[in-house]
Amino acid sequence: MQGPLIDTLARQGVSRRTFLKYCATLASMMALPPAAGLAMAEAMAAARRPSVIWLPFQECTGCTESFTRSHSPTLEGMIFDMISLDYQETLMAAAGHQAEAARHTAMRDNAGKYLLVIDGSIPLDQDGAYSCIGGRSNLDILKEAAEGAAAIIAMGTCASYGGIPKANPNPTGAVSVSDIIKDKPIVNIPGCPPIPVVMTGVLAHYLTFGSLPELDAKGRPKAFYGETIHDRCYRRPFYDQGKFAKTFDDEGARRGWCLFELGCKGPVTYNACATVKWNGGTSWPVESGHGCLGCSEPDFWDAGGFYKALSLPADPLKFAAAAAVVGTGAGVAIGFANRSKKGGAKSAHETTTLDDLEA
Amino acid sequence: MNELQFLTWVRGTGLNIAVAIFLLGVTWRLFEIYSLGRKKDLSMPRHASGASGFHTVFRRSLAPPGMLKRSPVSYIGGYVFHIGLAVVVFGFAPHILLISNLTGLSWPGLPSQFIDLAAVVTMAAMLVMLFDRISKPVKRFLSTFEDWFTWALTFLPVLTGWMAVQHLLLPYTTMLALHILSVEILLIVLPFTKLFHAFTLFGSRWYNGRVNAHKGVPV
Numbered sequence: 310m311q312g313p314l315i316d317t318l319a320r321q322g323v324s325r326r327t328f329l330k331y332c333a334t335l336a337s338m339m340a341l342p343p344a345a346g347l348a349m350a351e352a353m354a355a356a357r358r359p360s361v362i363w364l365p366f367q368e369c370t371g372c373t374e375s376f377t378r379s380h381s382p383t384l385e386g387m388i389f390d391m392i393s394l395d396y397q398e399t400l401m402a403a404a405g406h407q408a409e410a411a412r413h414t415a416m417r418d419n420a421g422k423y424l425l426v427i428d429g430s431i432p433l434d435q436d437g438a439y440s441c442i443g444g445r446s447n448l449d450i451l452k453e454a455a456e457g458a459a460a461i462i463a464m465g466t467c468a469s470y471g472g473i474p475k476a477n478p479n480p481t482g483a484v485s486v487s488d489i490i491k492d493k494p495i496v497n498i499p500g501c502p503p504i505p506v507v508m509t510g511v512l513a514h515y516l517t518f519g520s521l522p523e524l525d526a527k528g529r530p531k532a533f534y535g536e537t538i539h540d541r542c543y544r545r546p547f548y549d550q551g552k553f554a555k556t557f558d559d560e561g562a563r564r565g566w567c568l569f570e571l572g573c574k575g576p577v578t579y580n581a582c583a584t585v586k587w588n589g590g591t592s593w594p595v596e597s598g599h600g601c602l603g604c605s606e607p608d609f610w611d612a613g614g615f616y617k618a619l620s621l622p623a624d625p626l627k628f629a630a631a632a633a634v635v636g637t638g639a640g641v642a643i644g645f646a647n648r649s650k651k652g653g654a655k656s657a658h659e660t661t662t663l664d665d666l667e668a
Numbered sequence: 669m670n671e672l673q674f675l676t677w678v679r680g681t682g683l684n685i686a687v688a689i690f691l692l693g694v695t696w697r698l699f700e701i702y703s704l705g706r707k708k709d710l711s712m713p714r715h716a717s718g719a720s721g722f723h724t725v726f727r728r729s730l731a732p733p734g735m736l737k738r739s740p741v742s743y744i745g746g747y748v749f750h751i752g753l754a755v756v757v758f759g760f761a762p763h764i765l766l767i768s769n770l771t772g773l774s775w776p777g778l779p780s781q782f783i784d785l786a787a788v789v790t791m792a793a794m795l796v797m798l799f800d801r802i803s804k805p806v807k808r809f810l811s812t813f814e815d816w817f818t819w820a821l822t823f824l825p826v827l828t829g830w831m832a833v834q835h836l837l838l839p840y841t842t843m844l845a846l847h848i849l850s851v852e853i854l855l856i857v858l859p860f861t862k863l864f865h866a867f868t869l870f871g872s873r874w875y876n877g878r879v880n881a882h883k884g885v886p887v
Contacts, residue, residue, distance in 0.1 A: 527670070537840060551761045551777040570765055577672060577841040607670045613679050619844070620762035621769045623680035628688035636692035640699025647704060 315354035328354065332513070338585070339510050339522065339532035352517035358393035359516065360415050360423040363464075364454060365398050366447040367440045367474045367483055368429025372465040373399045375502035392512065395423075398442075409443050416457055424515070425458035427451065427486050430467040430474045434482030451489060460494045460521055461486060462511060469497035469528070470607035477611045487528060496521050497528035501604035504585050507533045527607065529579065538575035538601045541583035544568065562598060572616035573600030580605040675845040678852065686852035693859025694867060701868065706879075714884030724877025724887055725870050745797040752790030756826065759783055780833070787830040794823050818863050824850040 318328055332353065333346035341349075365373070377400065394400065395415030396408065403411055415423060429447075432439035437446030455461060463486040466472040474483035487495050498507050511530055514522045522530040539545065547553070547567040554561035554568055567573070575583075578601050582593045595601055600616075603609040613623030669677070718727075731743045757763055761777030768774035798819055801807045828850050832843035858864060880887045 539840075540835075549780045551779055553761065569762070577675065577844070603672070606672045608673055608676070612672055612676045618762065618765050618769075619675075619679075620766045621679070622683050622766075623676050624684060626684055626687050626770070628684055629691055632688035632690075632692040633695050636695030637699055639692070640696040641703070643696070643700045644703030647700070 313355050314358070318354075335506075335510055335513055338506065339514065339530070340535075341532075345517070349513055349517040353513055359512075360419040361392045361394050361426055362412060362415055362423055362454060362458075363394060363397040363426040363428070364447075364450060366427060366429030366431050366451070366468070367481065368465065368467050369473075370399055372428040372502045373397070376464075376505050376508065392424075395419075405443075412454075416454060420457040422459050423457065424512075425454050425461045426464050427461060427468040428464040430471045430483035430485060431489060432474065432481035432483050434480075439481040448489065451486065455490045455493055458493055460496065460515070461490060462508070463487065463495055463497045463499075463528075464508065465503055466499040466501045466604055466607075466609070469499035472501065473610055475608070475610075494521050495528055496524065496530060499527075499529060499534075499605040499607075500580060501602075501609075503605070504533065504581055504587070506585055507581065525579070527579075529605070533581040533585070534579040534605065536579065538578045538580055538583050538595070539573075542575055542595055543583070544595060557598065568595060568598075568600040570618050571600050572614065572618055574603030574606075574609070574612065574615075574619065575601040576619060577612075578603040578606055578609075671839060671841040671845060675841055675848070678845050678848040682849065682852050686855045690855040690859060693856075694864075697859050697864060698867060702871070706875075709879070709882050711882070713882050716881070716884040716886055719877070719881035719884060719886035721874035721876075721878035721881065724880075725873045727877075727887070728873050741796060741800040745793045745800070749790050749793040749797065752786050752793060753822075753826070755786040756783055756790060756829070759786070784830070784833065787826055787833075791823065791826055791830065794819070794826070798823075814861055818857070818861050821850075821854045821857055822863070825854055 315325070315328065319325075329346070329350050332350035333343070336343070336346035336349050339345075363373075393415075396412040398408065401408060401411070429440075431437070431447045431451055433448065437448040440447045442450060463469040467474060467483070468486050471479075471483050471485045471488075474481055475485075485497075487497070496511055498511065500507075507530065510533065511522060514520070514530075522532060525531050525534055527534075539548070542548075544565060544567045547565070548569055552561060552564075552566040553570040554566045555570060556562065557571065562568075569576070573595065575595065582601070583595070586593045586596070602615050603612060606612070613621075617623065736743050755778070758767075758775075759778035760780070760783045764774060764777050801811055801815070801819075825847060828843060828847035831837055832840055832847050835843075837843070838846070854863075858866070877887060
């Protein structure tokens with residue numbers, strides 16, 4: 310399986326035409342000019358497999374599961390096969406010292422050129438003892454692997470922003486990749502799990518242009534995270550008309566009305582679910598009848614409850630009753646003070662007598 | 669703090685603090701004001717038709733004869749922005765959702781396009797009134813810091829809310845958080861400034877009407 314990608318694809322029965330179509334789609338998805346599709350196809354077809362080291366840290370393997378299952382056997386899956394995945398614990402046959410040796414070999418042979426993919430957050434508490442591989446902490450391994458990486462791809466919300474491990478009260482002291490590595494280009498591909506095509510899009514961009522795609526302020530590729538779920542949602546017209554599903558099984562829900570009131574975080578979530586969809590374009594969470602959880606945003610887990618509308622208080626109003634009581638008390642007390650002041654003024658009032666005037 | 673954390677804070681802790689201070693301030697001020705009391709008027713009550721507290725509550729909502737012509741901006745602008753505010757605050761679906769969550773009361777919302785129009789008209793009226801306050805020497809002379817301050821605090825929630833919906837200047841999340849924050853500042857300041865007229869307006873009208881009715885004067 311060495312050699313240019315196009316040969317491998319041809320061996321697997323993928324025609325040149327199909328490949329070109331795929332590249333054109335990918336280019337348009339990333340909002341690149343039409344010519345970029347061709348350039349992409351040429352670059353990708355000729356590409357030698359770049360070495361990719363995939364390190365799993367404090368994670369659930371959901372990102373890998375999603376990535377490897379959802380697209381099989383499409384082109385994305387194949388291109389993913391075409392990279393030289395030199396270390397991926399879930400997928401590799403090797404184990405133990407063999408696996409560690411494979412990683413070290415890849416790091417040495419491709420020093421300065423390999424792509425480092427991280428999924429999972431990095432725990433810092435207890436010297437990182439919460440998550441270790443081969444007796445070494447994640448922090449240690451990350452620093453070592455990042456040293457010779459050309460770029461780092463933080464796959465999933467945990468690697469990008471800390472994710473669920475970082476959720477309040479963050480027992481393991483979990484942080485994201487970008488909290489630790491400051492001197493390498495990092496692309497965040499958040500999502501729980503992220504959309505597979507984003508990963509191949511970033512890879513294709515890297516192979517074609519030799520650089521990483523344009524990123525937003527949170528380190529996400531703008532092409533996929535440029536707009537909110539809400540703005541691209543097919544249910545958006547119902548929001549504008551004020552038609553909302555009130556429960557998951559009412560008339561509104563059956564008619565496909567907006568899920569804002571059921572806690573949809575679409576308005577504050579930047580991701581491509583609404584356009585790219587999931588499972589080969591079959592559907593996506595909102596289409597299946599559930600509001601967006603906001604999984605591609607930092608700290609989505611602590612953003613005030615999945616089933617609470619964005620306009621609702623995130624916490625119950627704890628101090629309201631106490632405040633009203635204190636306010637009443639203060640008002641009454643000041644009222645009494647004012648009355649006694651008035652009474653005092655009244656009793657201190659001296660009437661002017663004729664004698665006063667004559668004196 | 670990223671923008672989602674900012675939004676979560678204003679929806680959580682921030683709202684908690686603001687509502688608490690608001691309720692504390694409102695109950696405090698209402699009790700303080702109404703417990704002041706007034707001296708009993710010992711004179712013989714006179715009677716005149718149309719002179720009562722109740723009459724005054726309504727009559728003061730209308731311009732006295734001739735005043736509409738003398739000061740059209742104050743009256744028309746005032747009407748437009750007060751009604752506009754009411755439409756935007758009580759007609760927008762996400763606002764109704766908040767009220768229903770806090771109080772259990774709920775009613776159908778208005779279409780967002782209509783709310784959008786109302787917001788723009790409200791802001792226009794407020795700007796015209798601000799300009800009038802600046803350009804008329806008497807109004808300017810009578811204005812204190814509190815007048816400019818409360819104008820800004822009332823204007824900001826409308827502006828930020830409208831900008832959030834229209835996706836202007838800042839990302840929606842940040843704008844929404846700023847919108848909620850501006851409302852929280854308004855809530856905190858309301859009980860302690862002239863904005864408290866939202867609560868005392870009818871009470872004071874009734875009082876003025878009642879005092880004058882005793883003297884036989886319909887005001």
